[in-house]
Amino acid sequence: MVERDPRREAQFPGMEKRTGKPMAHWFQFMESQTGRKYEEQMETLRDEHGFTRAQANALIMYMKGSTSSRRVETPSDYVNALPDPQRSTAQFILDTIGSAFPQLELVIAWNQPMFREGKRYYFGLSAAKNHLLVAPFNADVLDTLEPQLSGLKRNKKTVQVPNDWEVDTALLTEMVSRQLPQ
Secondary structure (H helix, E strand, O other): OOOOOOEHHHHHHHHHHHHOOOHHHHHHHHHOOOOOOHHHHHHHHHHHHOOOHHHHHHHHHHHOOOOEOOOOOOHHHHHHOOOOOHHHHHHHHHHHHHHHOOOOEEEEEOOEEEEEEOOEEEEEEEEOOOEEEEEEOOHHHHHHOHHHHOOOEEOOOOEEEEOOOOOOHHHHHHHHHOOOOO
């Protein structure tokens, strides 16, 4: 699978083609936007200048000094950057899914660890300050498993687990197995 170039500059040719103006014009324009909020800059670039969402974000972030949309290269990088006990819990969760479903590939997508097979994603993990989020890629799975989620906070498509969660391996494997083709 061909990976998208994460460098912000990779968007520049598309910006020039879409707007008909060179990047020097857009750099100068963005200097005039200094002090405006991100959302305001996005709206201006999209609504008044025809940028796509991805292009507007790339230009704004580039001007703020961010040269890449990629924050971590590997799932290990992601987990190792977490403080304990979050790190230990996250690693145990990923190890549980990886052991139970060796056919799934652990990758970084959307700057977080995800398990996939081909182009289909089955499970993701992300970290917030006070909890971890586990995400099967099918909200119906969470509806089915609602009784087993007792004591955990369920969001629309994710479940919050404490940083020091005593990992429920049966629950995690059920989240994935219910999505796999029979």
